[in-house]
Amino acid sequence: MTILSAKNLTKNFGKKVALSDVNVEIPRGRIIGLLGPNGSGKSTFIKLATGLLVPTGGEITIDGLAPGIETKAKVSYLSERTYLNGWMRVEDIIAFFEDFYQDFNRIKAENMLLDLNINPGDRLKTMSKGTKEKVQLILVMSRQAELYLLDEPIGGVDPAARDYILNTIINNYKENASVVISTHLIADIEQVLDDIIFISKGEITLTSTVDEIREKYNKSVDGLFREVFKC
Amino acid sequence: MLRKLLKHEVKATGRTFLPLYGALLILTIFTKVAMTIGAPDFFSDNVTTGPIAEIILGIAFTLYFVLVVALCVMTLVVIIQRFYKNLFTDEGYLMFTLPVKTWEMVFSKLVVGLMWSVVCGLMLAISGFILSLGSFSMLEVSQAISAGYADFYAQFGMSLNVILFELFLGMLVGGVASILMIYVSIAIGQLFNQHRIIAAFGAYIVITIVMQIIASVIMVVVPLANLEAYMEGIEAMNAIQWLINGTTICNVILCVLFYFGTQYIMQKHLNLE
Numbered sequence: 001m002t003i004l005s006a007k008n009l010t011k012n013f014g015k016k017v018a019l020s021d022v023n024v025e026i027p028r029g030r031i032i033g034l035l036g037p038n039g040s041g042k043s044t045f046i047k048l049a050t051g052l053l054v055p056t057g058g059e060i061t062i063d064g065l066a067p068g069i070e071t072k073a074k075v076s077y078l079s080e081r082t083y084l085n086g087w088m089r090v091e092d093i094i095a096f097f098e099d100f101y102q103d104f105n106r107i108k109a110e111n112m113l114l115d116l117n118i119n120p121g122d123r124l125k126t127m128s129k130g131t132k133e134k135v136q137l138i139l140v141m142s143r144q145a146e147l148y149l150l151d152e153p154i155g156g157v158d159p160a161a162r163d164y165i166l167n168t169i170i171n172n173y174k175e176n177a178s179v180v181i182s183t184h185l186i187a188d189i190e191q192v193l194d195d196i197i198f199i200s201k202g203e204i205t206l207t208s209t210v211d212e213i214r215e216k217y218n219k220s221v222d223g224l225f226r227e228v229f230k231c
Numbered sequence: 232m233l234r235k236l237l238k239h240e241v242k243a244t245g246r247t248f249l250p251l252y253g254a255l256l257i258l259t260i261f262t263k264v265a266m267t268i269g270a271p272d273f274f275s276d277n278v279t280t281g282p283i284a285e286i287i288l289g290i291a292f293t294l295y296f297v298l299v300v301a302l303c304v305m306t307l308v309v310i311i312q313r314f315y316k317n318l319f320t321d322e323g324y325l326m327f328t329l330p331v332k333t334w335e336m337v338f339s340k341l342v343v344g345l346m347w348s349v350v351c352g353l354m355l356a357i358s359g360f361i362l363s364l365g366s367f368s369m370l371e372v373s374q375a376i377s378a379g380y381a382d383f384y385a386q387f388g389m390s391l392n393v394i395l396f397e398l399f400l401g402m403l404v405g406g407v408a409s410i411l412m413i414y415v416s417i418a419i420g421q422l423f424n425q426h427r428i429i430a431a432f433g434a435y436i437v438i439t440i441v442m443q444i445i446a447s448v449i450m451v452v453v454p455l456a457n458l459e460a461y462m463e464g465i466e467a468m469n470a471i472q473w474l475i476n477g478t479t480i481c482n483v484i485l486c487v488l489f490y491f492g493t494q495y496i497m498q499k500h501l502n503l504e
Contacts, residue, residue: 079324
């Protein structure tokens with residue numbers, strides 16, 4: 001069962017090629033690392049899947065549908081930007097998510113806020129960048145989505161919170177849902193990954209399960225990544 | 232979903248406007264009280280005020296004027312800022328991944344922007360009404376209005392309501408067209424990778440110039456046909472109606488163009504920073 005499928009997916013920005021002829025199938029029930037150096041096309045791929053960008057060529061489908069209102073209801077997306085309005089309180093943005101996403105679970109969100117000592121009455125503009133990222137991740141993971149697209153979910157948070165966040169990710173998704181995590185902090189997330197996709201200069205260079213990599217190359221994913229993308 | 236978008240749009244904008252409207256009401260009442268006490272004969276020809284009353288009234292009027300200008304400017308600023316900031320900056324990453332249709336986003340912002348423009352006008356009218364209380368009698372005003380209607384009917388053989396309705400419709404459509412023109416300019420501006428705000432201003436100016444040219448052409452071609460009727464005087468009101476409704480129709484066409492232009496860009500050429 002495929003949740004996300006890309007066929008000959010190409011995206012150009014002017015003359016710059018961001019993604020070139022990408023073919024990939026992402027099955028349900030997996031945690032996939034989308035790994036590549038800066039500017040390799042990770043974010044572009046995710047934005048195409050969310051419908052924030054329109055492909056130049058080829059197609060991308062979620063559960064068989066091109067990105068649109070139906071897929072947006074199934075996809076929970078964590079952007080690399082902090083997209084929350086500063087004037088809102090955490091409780092306001094929870095109400096916002098509850099209104100627009102039918103799969104949003106308020107109790108889950110409130111429990112996670114409690115665990116991370118975030119006060120629902122606080123305004124977002126008074127928070128540090130790391131705390132805002134935590135709030136955003138809590139919102140995204142409080143949805144019972146079918147596909148989670150997490151663009152750099154742990155970049156700005158401290159190592160202690162990273163563990164909590166990774167646990168949150170593993171424990172919060174439905175059995176037949178998949179999680180795509182884009183990052184270059186591979187060592188930190190390697191333990192939770194089932195599959196990996198290596199992406200470089202807009203092309204997919206390797207797709208594999210993590211176990212295969214350990215058997216075939218006798219290396220950790222992090223080790224292989226450092227070797228493949230050596231400067 | 233449209234209802235929810237409208238709800239959140241009102242919530243996001245109301246926090247700016249409600250305090251301003253509150254301030255306007257308080258200042259209006261304060262000014263009115265100061266006028267009643269300090270210059271009871273303010274609206275008569277020979278005003279006599281003491282120096283203290285004069286100073287207080289001076290300050291009150293200045294504040295009042297500043298607030299009225301601020302209200303009008305803020306209405307425009309919020310209309311622009313809600314569309315630009317909420318959709319085309321980082322906040323757009325949230326808005327464009329909500330399971331809502333693009334037209335619903337544009338429409339909700341348009342309706343709420345229009346609503347605040349109307350509320351702004353109403354508040355200013357109410358405030359003006361409060362300030363001028365006591366300077367006229369309701370009876371005289373209603374008499375003057377009905378006399379106006381009667382005169383108009385006698386002169387042109389039609390109800391004044393028709394013209395008033397056409398004027399109102401024209402203003403409404405004109406308001407929608409001006410907001411949509413801002414929207415389409417912002418949408419064009421975000422196509423550029425740098426200097427998006429400048430590009431949006433540029434787009435606005437270019438659209439204005441193109442519209443001016445088209446309007447001049449229409450002005451040259453069309454009224455010539457009615458000019459004769461206009462000169463005869465009898466059909467003057469017809470010519471005015473022509474002008475009002477012609478403008479409304481042109482604005483409707485512009486609305487459609489701007490609206491679909493905006494929606495097309497948002498659907499096919501979204502280019503968030």
